[in-house]
Amino acid sequence: MLKEKIYKMDYYSEKILTVLLLIFEYIAIIVAEKISLIIQNNIPYTAGKFYIPDIYFYLVIPAIYIFFVEHTKVNERFIFFWETMQRTFYAVLYSEIFCIIALYVFKSSNYLSRSYIVIFFMISFLSLYLFRQLLVKTCNRLNILKTPVIFVGNGKATEDIIYFTNHNNCFGIKVADIVEEIEDISQLRKNIIRKIEQLKVKTIIIAIPNLEKNKLLDLVEDIQPLVRNLMFVPNTVGIPVINLEVKKIYESNMLLLSIRNNLAKKTNRRIKRIFDIVFSLLTMVIIIPVSIIVMILIMIESPGAAPIFKHYRVGRGGTLFPCYKFRSMVPNAKEKLQEYLKNNPEAKIEWDKYFKLKNDPRITKIGKIIRKTSIDELPQFINVLKGEMSWVGPRPIIKDEIHYYGKYIKDYYAVLPGITGMWQVSGRSEIGYKDRVSLDVWYVRNWSIWIDITLILKTIKIVLFRKGAY
Known part of the structure; x- marks a missing residue:
């Protein structure tokens, strides 16, 4: 029963979530278009009422936006709150550029309004982002549509990944099981395969950053054919990973990690x-x-x-x-602090540690x-x-x-x-x-x-x- 339940959860959650996202994105674009039209048509001194033909309003524009939302991977599970904003911004930017080009190509530029373009850009960004957050909050509150995951390794890396997905406005994951790390790599491999066969889970995360390269390679080669998604945590402790880019050198089967220093530009x-x-x-x-x-x-x-x-x-x-x-603070703050720290040793310890006091007499x-x-x-x-x-x-x-x-x-x-x-x-x-x-x-x-x-x-x-x- 447990095996069937988890398998169905894994199989249907992704499909249901995909459909829900498409629905929410479509509604978000329609709402943004409506609001933008209301604002546009109530701006003083504009030349007449602006309108968009139904085929563009209900079909072409939403289709373009949904395409670029998917293209920029806005709905990826393992991204920060601010990365969702960033990707949504670029999805809207690319969509607007594409819409403008398409209208000119099909000689429909008379439907363009510069003020509407600016208004719709801002409103569509907010609408897409807020509708997505509404869906995320609802799913997390109801604890539904989370991808079942088998973790390999029960250390800090596993705890950090679980914490991240539960605290960063992600759609989240559900821990199906955790396979403990053991020295015997052959036995570890058997334990993982047995769990995959029992639970029919299609997502595996190897969360052992210090695992030797040869052992990791053995696990990847044996497990990858059995699942849909296989992820592992490389040993990048201490490296600033947000601006890290992966360069793939295919001929050598090698990854080159590039770290950007944004503030150097x-x-x-x-x-x-x-x-x-x-x-x-x-x-x-x-x-x-x-x-x-x-x-x-x-x-x-x-x-x-x-x-x-x-x-x-x-x-x-x-x-x-x-x-x-x-x-x-009072005007003689310095003198009052020195006197207070002299008479209160515990406050002196607190001051030396934080340079602040919870009960500051000044x-x-x-x-x-x-x-x-x-x-x-x-x-x-x-x-x-x-x-x-x-x-x-x-x-x-x-x-x-x-x-x-x-x-x-x-x-x-x-x-x-x-x-x-x-x-x-x-x-x-x-x-x-x-x-x-x-x-x-x-x-x-x-x-x-x-x-x-x-x-x-x-x-x-x-x-x-x-x-x-x-």
Whole structure:
């Protein structure tokens, strides 16, 4: 019974999911077209009502979009949240270009409207992404349409893969069984084949990164003919894998791993800078009114004290710059801290480890609120506009913290420090400095604009739920 149940689950889940994705993608495109038409036809001073013939509206355009969604592998299971956004963006971009070319080729360019093209680009991107997320959330909540997988190896690699698929907006996997790693490769092979025959599962993941090449080759040669998908975890521990590309040298049956350093390219640094400026200008509508209210409250609680103070931090290339923040502490904060640490040994240990205190005696009443909500960091958008900081990057450190980075300080120096970053969305004040350094290095070595967008979205979520900030 178990064998038949798992086999049917494996066989039908992929087919059902494929059909559901096609339906959701089609609906997403139709909805995007409808919304875009409503917006287009309500823009003042446009020349008449814009329309799209039914054959294009209901057939040609959705077909083109669905083709490029599949072509860019938007629905792949083992990809990050931000990679889904990236692939959806390119699918929409390619689709729009193809649609424009097709309309010109078939002499239907009179249906084109430049404003509609721009509107539809943005709306279709959001619609495709949100409809997909709706399907992902529904499937995961109901715990359905997950691919059954047999894992080989019961170590950390297996745990990490399972955790990844359950926490990254993936459609997920269902662990059918785990075959424990043993030294006897012949017996291990027999155990795997027996599980495949028992459960009829068509996806195998060999999660043993340190497995010897010859043993791995033996397993692959014997198992591959028995399954539909065979994956294995190569030994790439410590290598920044997000920007890693696989080059296939067919004649030698060899793989060449290429690692891109995105921030080494001037074009990417310019893109990051343009994003910072545009995002700063867009958010000023919210930042300025909130800042005025906060400054008034600070001046009421601490008369005579400047509502914004600057503290010199280490920036790109190791240069110091004035980092702006709203005042959240009493004017004699330094003296009060020294006295408190002297009389509280436990607080001294906490300060030496995190450079922060959960119960900081220097913080004012309004200071507790703006720190908890991270509003105290809003003035740093001035640093962003000045080119001293970025919206996303390693948090700016003081000179006394440089030694914590050791040999990785070059990674920190390579980029502008950020208002938010990997540390903030991964636990903030709840994680130690060693982990903070690892996160900063990971960000620098794996940067992409999509990671920046994702980290900003995650930061907003964390700030709203007030997790890990003090």
